[in-house]
Amino acid sequence: MSTAPAVQHAHEREKQEPILEVRGLTIGWGDVVLQRDLTFHVRRGEVFAILGRSGSGKSTMVRFLVGLETPIAGDVRIAGQDPAVMAAGLPPFGVMFQGGALFGSMTVGENVALPLHEHTDLPPNAAAAIARAKLALVGLEGAFDKLPSELSGGMKKRAAIARALALDPELVFLDEPSAGLDPITAAGIDDLIKTLNRSLGVTCVVVTHELDSIFAIADRCIVLDDQGRGIVAEGDPMSLRQSTDPLVRDFFTRRSRST
Amino acid sequence: MTAATTPSRAAEGEPSGERSFTIARAGSVVRLSGVFRTKDAAAAWRELHDTVENVGESAVTIDLSGAERIDGGVLALIVAARAELVSKGIAAEITSIPEHLKPLVELYGGLSERPRPPARERARGVIATIGEEAVRAAAGLRRAVAFIGDLALGVRELIRRPRLGHWKEVPTLVHRAGTDAIPIVVTISFLVGFVMGYQSARQLERFGANVYVADLVAIAMTRELGPLMTAIIVAGRSGAAFAAEIATMKVSDEIDALRTMGLPPIVWLVVPRLVALVIVMPLLVLVADVVGVIGGLVVAAVSLDVSPSAYLLEIRRTLEPWDVQQGLIKSVPFAITIVLIACQKGFAAAGGAESVGQRTTSTVVTNLFALVVLDALFTLTFRLMGK
Numbered sequence: 001m002s003t004a005p006a007v008q009h010a011h012e013r014e015k016q017e018p019i020l021e022v023r024g025l026t027i028g029w030g031d032v033v034l035q036r037d038l039t040f041h042v043r044r045g046e047v048f049a050i051l052g053r054s055g056s057g058k059s060t061m062v063r064f065l066v067g068l069e070t071p072i073a074g075d076v077r078i079a080g081q082d083p084a085v086m087a088a089g090l091p092p093f094g095v096m097f098q099g100g101a102l103f104g105s106m107t108v109g110e111n112v113a114l115p116l117h118e119h120t121d122l123p124p125n126a127a128a129a130i131a132r133a134k135l136a137l138v139g140l141e142g143a144f145d146k147l148p149s150e151l152s153g154g155m156k157k158r159a160a161i162a163r164a165l166a167l168d169p170e171l172v173f174l175d176e177p178s179a180g181l182d183p184i185t186a187a188g189i190d191d192l193i194k195t196l197n198r199s200l201g202v203t204c205v206v207v208t209h210e211l212d213s214i215f216a217i218a219d220r221c222i223v224l225d226d227q228g229r230g231i232v233a234e235g236d237p238m239s240l241r242q243s244t245d246p247l248v249r250d251f252f253t254r255r256s257r258s259t
Numbered sequence: 260m261t262a263a264t265t266p267s268r269a270a271e272g273e274p275s276g277e278r279s280f281t282i283a284r285a286g287s288v289v290r291l292s293g294v295f296r297t298k299d300a301a302a303a304w305r306e307l308h309d310t311v312e313n314v315g316e317s318a319v320t321i322d323l324s325g326a327e328r329i330d331g332g333v334l335a336l337i338v339a340a341r342a343e344l345v346s347k348g349i350a351a352e353i354t355s356i357p358e359h360l361k362p363l364v365e366l367y368g369g370l371s372e373r374p375r376p377p378a379r380e381r382a383r384g385v386i387a388t389i390g391e392e393a394v395r396a397a398a399g400l401r402r403a404v405a406f407i408g409d410l411a412l413g414v415r416e417l418i419r420r421p422r423l424g425h426w427k428e429v430p431t432l433v434h435r436a437g438t439d440a441i442p443i444v445v446t447i448s449f450l451v452g453f454v455m456g457y458q459s460a461r462q463l464e465r466f467g468a469n470v471y472v473a474d475l476v477a478i479a480m481t482r483e484l485g486p487l488m489t490a491i492i493v494a495g496r497s498g499a500a501f502a503a504e505i506a507t508m509k510v511s512d513e514i515d516a517l518r519t520m521g522l523p524p525i526v527w528l529v530v531p532r533l534v535a536l537v538i539v540m541p542l543l544v545l546v547a548d549v550v551g552v553i554g555g556l557v558v559a560a561v562s563l564d565v566s567p568s569a570y571l572l573e574i575r576r577t578l579e580p581w582d583v584q585q586g587l588i589k590s591v592p593f594a595i596t597i598v599l600i601a602c603q604k605g606f607a608a609a610g611g612a613e614s615v616g617q618r619t620t621s622t623v624v625t626n627l628f629a630l631v632v633l634d635a636l637f638t639l640t641f642r643l644m645g646k
Binding site for chain 2: 105
């Protein structure tokens with residue numbers, strides 16, 4: 001594994017160094033620019049929320065942050081490395097996609113064990129044991145032998161979080177972890193994220209538009225402009241609530257209809 | 260869009276089928292009165308259109324004072340009619356709106372200063388269509404070339420680190436693409452051999468050359484029809500399955516999930532399928548060859564009075580190893596073509612279920628075309644080689 005020494009090296013660095021650094025990032029394809037000139041960083045151990053209205057390119061931005069897409073300009077560093085060149089190695093981060101993106105042809109247990117099988121020499125029963133433990137961590141002990149199609153929306157998201165955590169990454173990206181869930185299930189996911197962050201020390205980058213989640217979990221957040229002009233505000237949720245920027249105020253004061 | 264909030268009143272107990280509204284024009288005033296229901300929208304639209312179409316005035320007023328109730332759908336049409344008038348340079352306005360209809364009219368944009376005319380389908384000329392298709396074809400070709408490039412890079416990576424491959428999947432794929440295909444390959448090859456023997460029987464009988472049915476069936480089967488029919492079956496079964504599988508994974512972000520786990524999707528998904536089909540195809544072709552010959556044997560015995568032993572003896576006399584080898588050699592490029600086309604189409608999927616269907620259809624069509632062309636090229640090449 002060619003990236004392993006680099007990851008270790010990153011571990012030895014100072015804790016204060018940001019785990020995710022984004023400089024002058026412009027995202028989009030060809031002539032279509034979604035957001036321009038994004039500059040921010042995420043510190044180790046925090047829960048960082050990316051906010052914005054629907055269509056502002058939050059989820060797309062995650063695809064650029066993890067190296068799935070090539071940015072128009074600017075660069076991204078995760079633990080000091082360009083995520084795009086990590087493609088074939090073991091990435092030091094996990095991703096939970098909006099719809100879960102669990103492999104439909106494998107059981108939930110196999111889904112979680114897959115990264116372990118592919119990136120370690122663990123015997124199958126040991127990988128399965130780890131997968132079971134990860135599933136227990138997200139409250140899905142009983143789902144090991146189920147197929148993703150047998151899970152509810154909330155369970156799929158939990159299983160996807162378990163898979164993202166399979167290799168104990170320092171950083172996980174969570175795309176809309178509580179969107180489309182009922183308020184109680186959504187709060188359960190928020191609790192889970194908080195627990196992972198507090199007890200495992202996992203840095204979380206969360207894309208969301210749920211106000212309840214933001215106040216429940218986020219240490220810091222950025223708000224994306226809905227016209228693609230980049231970041232309109234940055235800070236902790238409480239201070240953003242007092243913001244004078246009309247877009248930010250709108251976002252924070254219009255309570256969601258569910259509450 | 261909050262178009263769903265149309266305030267709908269309980270339906271009045273009027274007999275259905277009866278006109279519940281009137282549209283009348285007096286000079287520059289179009290008066291709408293009565294109850295406009297969405298189920299009558301077509302009639303209302305026609306009438307409204309006829310009424311406003313030939314107005315000579317430079318300004319038109321749509322007067323709603325007599326309207327008791329207007330369903331959202333009809334109101335949208337009224338607003339659209341107004342917008343159309345405005346786009347023709349006629350100052351049109353909706354006026355005298357009853358108090359209870361005002362919020363609805365506003366919601367549908369009937370009060371806006373500059374109404375947007377309804378978007379029209381732009382008629383596209385033949386040349387523009389040809390041009391667009393050409394651009395699309397070029398983009399498709401570029402994607403195909405890029406895919407082959409990616410695959411080459413992936414294979415290089417795989418040679419350096421063989422454990423990256425998803426080798427575990429190969430036996431399953433061999434089973435699915437090979438073992439499961441045997442019944443259909445057997446049935447079709449038997450029938451092809453049978454039909455071919457049967458059709459030639461009459462001609463051969465005329466010359467008393469009955470026994471040559473064996474030569475005919477055996478050579479055609481091993482050289483051409485065995486490999487081609489097998490390839491067509493495999494393209495229809497496994498090619499379509501591969502494309503649909505990969506397209507579904509693409510559409511549901513599973514491909515991206517693989518990438519974020521550091522598993523290159525091309526290596527992970529394409530290489531096992533390539534390996535599986537390259538193993539399976541020659542074996543299926545052998546099965547097809549044997550069964551096709553048996554099909555001919557049955558015809559020979561039943562309607563040509565050629566005994567099975569005479570038939571087999573004749574085959575032994577004429578059939579050369581090269582006849583069979585030629586079919587087997589062809590089957591490998593056939594397998595590669597099927598996998599590459601299916602996987603490339605699968606990876607090109609984007610959007611939703613519709614795209615999966617499109618890609619699958621396109622995979623089968625492209626594969627059939629490619630296989631027949633490839634087969635013709637091989638026949639030509641072997642002939643030029645003098646074999």
